[in-house]
Amino acid sequence: MVTATAIADLCIFLLTWNVGTHSPRNQDLNSLLSLNGTTTCPDNQLPDIYVIGFQEVSTTPQVLKIFHDDPWVLKIADSLHKQQFVKVDSKQLQGILITMFAQHKHIPHMKEIETEATRTGLGGLWGNKGAVSIRLSLYGTGVAFVCSHLAAHDEKLKERIEDYHQIVDNHKYNAQGYRRIFDHDFVFWFGDLNFRLSGDMSAWDIRTDVDNQRYAELLKLDQLNLLREKGNAFSLLEEQLPNFAPTFKFEEGTNDYNLKRRPAWCDRILHRVQSNIYPGITLSANQLSYQSHMDYSLSDHKPVSATFNYKVETANRTYTDEELHEMTHGSASSPATPNREPEKGK
Numbered sequence: 001m002v003t004a005t006a007i008a009d010l011c012i013f014l015l016t017w018n019v020g021t022h023s024p025r026n027q028d029l030n031s032l033l034s035l036n037g038t039t040t041c042p043d044n045q046l047p048d049i050y051v052i053g054f055q056e057v058s059t060t061p062q063v064l065k066i067f068h069d070d071p072w073v074l075k076i077a078d079s080l081h082k083q084q085f086v087k088v089d090s091k092q093l094q095g096i097l098i099t100m101f102a103q104h105k106h107i108p109h110m111k112e113i114e115t116e117a118t119r120t121g122l123g124g125l126w127g128n129k130g131a132v133s134i135r136l137s138l139y140g141t142g143v144a145f146v147c148s149h150l151a152a153h154d155e156k157l158k159e160r161i162e163d164y165h166q167i168v169d170n171h172k173y174n175a176q177g178y179r180r181i182f183d184h185d186f187v188f189w190f191g192d193l194n195f196r197l198s199g200d201m202s203a204w205d206i207r208t209d210v211d212n213q214r215y216a217e218l219l220k221l222d223q224l225n226l227l228r229e230k231g232n233a234f235s236l237l238e239e240q241l242p243n244f245a246p247t248f249k250f251e252e253g254t255n256d257y258n259l260k261r262r263p264a265w266c267d268r269i270l271h272r273v274q275s276n277i278y279p280g281i282t283l284s285a286n287q288l289s290y291q292s293h294m295d296y297s298l299s300d301h302k303p304v305s306a307t308f309n310y311k312v313e314t315a316n317r318t319y320t321d322e323e324l325h326e327m328t329h330g331s332a333s334s335p336a337t338p339n340r341e342p343e344k345g346k
């Protein structure tokens with residue numbers, strides 16, 4: 001008889017929030033971070049790992065950054081402090097920030113932690129868009145977390161596609177077998193992707209549909225969904241369809257849309273798992289939740305979170321991290337060549 005052995009069975013919590021340069025002062029993050037007694041992890045457990053991406057954090061002079069974490073990272077550290085979480089790493093590129101915290105017991109299973117950043121836009125132009133990422137070997141598997149802020153405005157779809165490809169092309173790591181984002185066994189890509197609704201529905205008509213919770217109809221117009229179908233960008237990634245109202249653009253401090261912009265699902269969380277690239281090993285990331293947090297009215301965006309069950313299972317034996325690492329990262333003489341699909345229609 002074959003028995004499945006779980007080498008890793010983790011609940012990973014992802015959050016993206018465009019904070020519109022606001023400071024975290026006076027924010028209570030307990031319900032946002034599932035610290036209020038209710039989580040979306042199995043058995044109502046706390047997440048094993050938090051990966052949190054912000055956009056439009058206020059940028060302070062560089063000299064201060066060398067010595068101090070961003071106030072948002074300090075705020076999260078403070079919120080998670082009582083629960084034995086440890087900061088794994090952070091990376092910031094202007095207003096784009098990614099930070100990762102993990103329960104202490106997982107730290108020995110995290111290796112080759114690297115960060116990377118790509119600024120997008122035309123060379124020479126001082127753009128404030130792009131992506132930051134953290135990659136690591138987690139229980140022997142390669143995972144990349146990418147937080148991006150893509151070009152804004154309805155008519156800038158072409159720029160968003162270009163931003164995506166620029167990030168994919170420019171992001172490079174040193175880890176053996178995992179030089180690029182999509183070399184990774186698991187990829188989580190999230191952020192203010194800034195995709196809007198195609199067509200010419202007015203802001204008022206969109207709001208009416210939202211009020212009637214006609215999300216599925218509206219999402220047929222969603223630029224990201226249309227792009228992924230056509231293979232123009234993000235087609236290697238999957239997304240559970242949002243079952244929450246568009247998270248942009250709100251009047252700050254309220255749950256009312258600011259109809260100077262057409263409401264849109266700007267804030268998104270996607271993922272990719274190469275489930276069966278290693279013989280005898282099954283990788284999976286079942287999505288347990290995908291939600292917006294309407295209680296947080298700090299900026300013109302609502303925060304969006306998702307939880308995933310990150311699993312590494314083997315059919316009939318168990319592996320140490322080192323044995324698995326050998327399989328997944330390859331040895332120097334025979335570099336691992338997982339089957340990378342080329343992105344279509346570039």
Ligand SMILES: *[C@@H]1O[C@H](CO)[C@@H](O)[C@H](O)[C@H]1NC(C)=O
Pocket residue numbers: 031032034036037038295
């Ligand atoms: C905790 O916060 C979540 C998300 O806002 C909410 O759904 C849940 O009801 C809250 N739980 C408690 C015990 O207040």
Ligand SMILES: *[C@@H]1O[C@H](CO)[C@@H](O)[C@H](O)[C@H]1NC(C)=O
Pocket residue numbers: 002280315316
């Ligand atoms: C179980 O292990 C044996 C021997 O290592 C191997 O031949 C077989 O393919 C494995 N079964 C599965 C389902 O992977």
